[in-house]
Amino acid sequence: MSRSDSQGRWHNLKSEIAEALLGLLFPGPIFCAACGARLERNDEYVCSACRAQIILLSEPMCRRCGRPISYPGFCTQCCLRERSFVRSWPAAAYRGALRQCLHRFKYNYGVYLAPFLGMLLAKRLQQADGVPTDPMVVPVPLDPGRMRHRGFNQAELLASELAKIYGWRLHKKALRRIRTTLPQADLNVEERWANVSGAFAATEKLAGKEILLVDDIYTTGATAEAASQALKEAGACAVYVATVAIASSHPQGRRNKYKHK
Numbered sequence: 001m002s003r004s005d006s007q008g009r010w011h012n013l014k015s016e017i018a019e020a021l022l023g024l025l026f027p028g029p030i031f032c033a034a035c036g037a038r039l040e041r042n043d044e045y046v047c048s049a050c051r052a053q054i055i056l057l058s059e060p061m062c063r064r065c066g067r068p069i070s071y072p073g074f075c076t077q078c079c080l081r082e083r084s085f086v087r088s089w090p091a092a093a094y095r096g097a098l099r100q101c102l103h104r105f106k107y108n109y110g111v112y113l114a115p116f117l118g119m120l121l122a123k124r125l126q127q128a129d130g131v132p133t134d135p136m137v138v139p140v141p142l143d144p145g146r147m148r149h150r151g152f153n154q155a156e157l158l159a160s161e162l163a164k165i166y167g168w169r170l171h172k173k174a175l176r177r178i179r180t181t182l183p184q185a186d187l188n189v190e191e192r193w194a195n196v197s198g199a200f201a202a203t204e205k206l207a208g209k210e211i212l213l214v215d216d217i218y219t220t221g222a223t224a225e226a227a228s229q230a231l232k233e234a235g236a237c238a239v240y241v242a243t244v245a246i247a248s249s250h251p252q253g254r255r256n257k258y259k260h261k
């Protein structure tokens with residue numbers, strides 16, 4: 001065996017050992033993020049049954065918020081409420097496997113799901129009409145108290161994945177919360193609008209910028225509206241919204257659900 005052959009073999013062995021060690025230190029997920037079943041060899045993040053449940057939304061949908069509707073045009077909420085954003089693109093409905101994944105992502109050590117959910121957003125935008133060609137990607141900021149508790153902002157992780165996939169500029173701190181808010185999930189429709197109204201401000205001038213605002217879930221559109229207003233006040237010429245999921249526009253709110261019990 002020549003000296004270069006043995007060097008080559010040693011090099012290969014070293015990479016194999018390094019790979020094995022990395023595999024031990026950072027093992028890939030072996031269980032489905034949604035149902036917990038053991039993943040098959042070709043599955044990534046979710047099992048094939050759960051993946052089949054996550055279907056990208058398609059027409060007919062509201063021309064403003066992207067909510068599935070049975071007729072062409074706008075949903076009732078978009079007719080009734082002010083919308084400062086041009087268009088919102090939710091990737092899929094907030095139910096079943098996607099709901100489980102988003103729950104794990106936010107509350108159950110599921111940060112590793114960011115690339116999976118970010119890719120879902122990217123695929124949805126790929127199919128959408130009217131997506132700006134080079135927007136500035138801005139995540140909805142998390143309440144500072146919850147940021148300290150959770151340790152990460154889920155919208156920021158999603159925005160970062162999306163910006164990476166499309167090569168768009170990410171501006172993590174373009175928006176900030178200017179007052180404390182309650183978790184939207186705890187509130188009903190009217191409380192949600194009051195809770196986030198005027199809660200955001202831009203951190204710098206955004207004159208002439210096209211912004212793609214990113215969040216995990218769109219429900220009533222109250223958060224998207226409050227954040228869009230702040231971006232427009234800072235000079236943004238157009239705000240678009242992308243979320244992983246869209247939930248019912250008539251949430252009961254966890255707090256209200258248990259209020260009379």
Ligand SMILES: [Zn+2]
Nearest residue numbers: 032035047050
């Ligand atoms: Zn599954």
Ligand SMILES: [Zn+2]
Nearest residue numbers: 062065075078
């Ligand atoms: Zn709508």
